[in-house]
Amino acid sequence: MISAEIRALSFADYLQRIREFTNEELVSNEVAMVRAGSVPDRLVARMAELGLCGMTLPREYGGLGWTVAQQVRLTFEFTRASVVYRSRFSTTIGLVSQALLAHGTDRQRRRYLEAMANGSCVAAFALTEDDAGSDATAVRTTARRTGDGYVLNGRKRYITNGAWADVLLVFARTGDDQTALSAFFVDRTAPGVRTRLPAAMNGHAEGPIAEIELNDVRVGSEALLGGEEGDGLRQALRGINHARTHVAATAVGQATRLLAEASRHAARRTQFGQPIAEFGAIQAMLGRSYAELEAGRALVLDCAREFDRGAPPRERISAAKLYCTEMASEVADRAVQILGGEGIAGDGPVPRMWRDVRALRIYEGTSQIHERNLARALPGLLDAS
Numbered sequence: 001m002i003s004a005e006i007r008a009l010s011f012a013d014y015l016q017r018i019r020e021f022t023n024e025e026l027v028s029n030e031v032a033m034v035r036a037g038s039v040p041d042r043l044v045a046r047m048a049e050l051g052l053c054g055m056t057l058p059r060e061y062g063g064l065g066w067t068v069a070q071q072v073r074l075t076f077e078f079t080r081a082s083v084v085y086r087s088r089f090s091t092t093i094g095l096v097s098q099a100l101l102a103h104g105t106d107r108q109r110r111r112y113l114e115a116m117a118n119g120s121c122v123a124a125f126a127l128t129e130d131d132a133g134s135d136a137t138a139v140r141t142t143a144r145r146t147g148d149g150y151v152l153n154g155r156k157r158y159i160t161n162g163a164w165a166d167v168l169l170v171f172a173r174t175g176d177d178q179t180a181l182s183a184f185f186v187d188r189t190a191p192g193v194r195t196r197l198p199a200a201m202n203g204h205a206e207g208p209i210a211e212i213e214l215n216d217v218r219v220g221s222e223a224l225l226g227g228e229e230g231d232g233l234r235q236a237l238r239g240i241n242h243a244r245t246h247v248a249a250t251a252v253g254q255a256t257r258l259l260a261e262a263s264r265h266a267a268r269r270t271q272f273g274q275p276i277a278e279f280g281a282i283q284a285m286l287g288r289s290y291a292e293l294e295a296g297r298a299l300v301l302d303c304a305r306e307f308d309r310g311a312p313p314r315e316r317i318s319a320a321k322l323y324c325t326e327m328a329s330e331v332a333d334r335a336v337q338i339l340g341g342e343g344i345a346g347d348g349p350v351p352r353m354w355r356d357v358r359a360l361r362i363y364e365g366t367s368q369i370h371e372r373n374l375a376r377a378l379p380g381l382l383d384a385s
């Protein structure tokens with residue numbers, strides 16, 4: 001439950017509170033969290049109490065009502081800590097709640113949004129399948145109409161929070177038309193739903209993605225998002241743009257921490273009788289990383305402000321997601337180089353984050369999909385700028 005004291009804070013004071021929480025509770029518990037292999041329940045509860053699950057949900061649904069730009073500034077802060085902390089609520093605040101806000105029926109909003117805002121309902125977004133990755137139109141999961149609802153069959157993979165979410169937003173085919181996908185709210189504990197975690201993860205290890213099997217899962221007709229068949233991908237668009245903006249901001253937060261770690265190490269580590277920070281080659285990596293980090297920060301903030309003014313700027317968000325996630329990988333790689341052997345050995349933040357940021361270039365549209373989308377939108381994009 002979000003406390004009254006948190007609700008009364010101005011944005012500047014809330015930002016400061018999240019900064020302190022990040023340093024004092026998230027960063028300082030990272031090693032213990034990594035060794036335990038998962039985010040402790042105590043910290044999940046703290047994130048909910050502080051309102052992180054309801055950051056951008058409107059106040060009328062129990063959220064804090066921050067704008068997308070404010071959410072981006074908050075994300076810059078809490079993603080200086082391990083990326084898996086924010087994975088615990090990212091699919092709820094972005095993909096699922098935004099689809100609900102934009103397209104849900106009154107009944108669906110009343111049923112889920114308040115619980116999502118206070119952290120008691122975790123949501124997962126279940127689109128990807130074995131044969132439907134970048135090409136979402138290839139989804140094979142089916143939803144067959146029955147007298148009073150639908151029966152779902154299929155298999156999803158790589159679903160964030162899929163193993164512990166309360167509700168899954170499942171995309172399934174409701175017609176023969178290639179693009180006729182519909183979105184359904186499915187209780188994760190419903191008969192016929194089975195989840196499985198991978199044996200190992202390359203990054204995001206403490207927040208593993210799940211495989212979900214749906215075998216004759218029955219849902220009522222009220223489970224269909226917006227009560228409309230065949231419109232699932234369009235309904236998901238606002239949430240997808242919201243999530244891409246959030247992932248771009250996450251990349252900036254991660255790069256900020258990586259650069260801080262690399263710069264501290266460079267000042268401390270002495271070779272050839274002087275701190276390695278005095279070597280031009282190290283300065284080039286640090287200086288270039290800072291310049292790229294600031295370019296990414298400015299781009300994602302600018303997209304978020306445009307998002308708040310009206311329709312999400314789809315292509316510019318693609319550019320921000322592409323640039324910031326590639327930038328974070330570059331910064332992580334340079335940080336490993338600056339740390340030398342310490343960048344490879346042990347469970348320090350740099351080797352761990354190097355693995356974690358790699359995945360940012362794959363989910364919410366791979367880098368190649370964003371490059372393709374941007375290339376296709378040219379030269380119109382240039383004319384508009």
Ligand SMILES: Cc1cc2nc3c(=O)[nH]c(=O)nc-3n(C[C@H](O)[C@H](O)[C@H](O)COP(=O)(O)OP(=O)(O)OC[C@H]3O[C@@H](n4cnc5c(N)ncnc54)[C@H](O)[C@@H]3O)c2cc1C
Binds near residue numbers: 133161209363
């Ligand atoms: C940590 C993590 C969390 C995730 N969370 C979720 C989630 O919560 N919900 C969910 O539904 N999914 C989730 N995913 C899945 C993610 O969205 C997919 O992995 C992603 O869309 C890519 O699909 P794929 O892995 O099948 O790769 P593929 O689509 O098979 O791509 C393989 C390669 O081919 C390239 N490629 C594909 N098509 C083209 C093209 N047209 N042009 C050029 N290159 C192309 C890709 O860029 C990539 O390099 C998650 C994935 C990860 C890693």
